[in-house]
Amino acid sequence: MRGRGATALGVAAGIAAGGAVIAVNDATDQPAAAPPRASVALAPPPARPALAIPAPEGLDDGPDVTRWAHVRTATAARTAPRLGAAVAGRVAERTPEGTTTVVPVTGRTEDPGGRLWLRVTLPKLPNGTSGWVPRRALGGYEISRDKLVIDLDAERLTLLRRGKVAMRAPIGVGQSRRPTPRGRFIVRNRLERFASPEYGPVAFGTSARSATLTDWPAGGFIGIHGTNRPALLPGRVSHGCIRLRNPAILRLARLMPVGTPVEIR
């Protein structure tokens, strides 16, 4: 190591030695008979660190931490964590919108052969169905500390971030004949720049499905989107989707990432 490297070694040696070196005074100003006197000169102090390393802190995920993952390969989800168990449903790599499927991960176990299995909530009817998939079928874990709460009775949406309210907005929900399903779901994609005013400028897809519109194109998934009829909100006006006024959906789009859990109650 030369040049700056040598400087580095020098600095390192200085730090290692505690910053002190001993120098022998030449003693030219002393009488000839006097014994040579040793003096201690302090080396320059070590450089002040550029980084301020904070004290290590334990994990603090907050009250609403949830885990999710994207589907790496399409697979059958089973009723128990073993290969021979009955099929509870299937998870596809892609959603009907062409995005990568994401699923909430709610459990994990190892089978007698040492294979890891994950319990996931499936995007199928009845809503809330879960199944076990091999670990390798899913990608890396992601977490969310947010939660979107849809209160059907109050016709109001609340976005919580680490348990604190980040946004509230009045909403339109499903009519009595086309009710919005209750339960726990996940935001699984985000659509924008489409030419469809009735959905507003941004639309989020969820894993919730309508129990009444089962023959709806693309499976009858429940979305959260804007509207071209804001005067109807709040109210029971939709086919199951959650409608927001366009300024509100734009604000939500700035705050809410894909993977956010959704609780409809």
Added chain:
Amino acid sequence: MSLSDLPDLAALDKDGALEEAHAGLTRAGFIVGSAIGGLALWLPSSASAAKIPASDQEVLNYALVLEYLQAAFYTESERAGALKGKAKQAATTVGAVERAHVKAFRDLLGKKAVGKPQFDFQGVTEDQKKFLKTAVAFEDLAVAAYKGQARRLKSKAVLTSALGIHTVEARHAAWMRYLNGNVPATAAFDRPLTRPAINKIVASTNFIVQKKPKTSSRRKPRYTG
């Protein structure tokens, strides 16, 4: 240093990817390199980062990527809840330290800090044996990486910090080696690893996601409305 000097990464190398010859920067190397280079060109300087030479900032961002990798690995291990005993305790303690490193780098670099990559640890955080092997490899890698970059630093203040982290990483390496049944220190002199060598090893693990999942689209919605 050859791959055989890193036995635990070699043990993870089920498909021989680690032994493949890579020309120049590998996939992760490309991502790290391009992200750093691109950001350095256009991002405005923050107050604290402005005092640090540009070449040192680039080294700090490189180190930040490795710190992201380590912090994500230990944090996911802790969250997964599959570790037991001393391994669990080590993961919790070391994870907190690696997160502190990440925070320190990000605070210093401000807007010039590179973003966190997406990781996929492919289940090694959920298996105690695989966790320990990977932890040994990561810590040895970090020690070699810091040593390899030391000669490039111009600022004594940055070098002092890097040395402070380097020794902590070496303690982590010894700890994980002990838990994994390896001798903590066998050689009289540790050799540094160059950046391409580090990139090659990191890329071969496939822990840094190259193609992020597509979660948005311009398609017309077909939700129930």
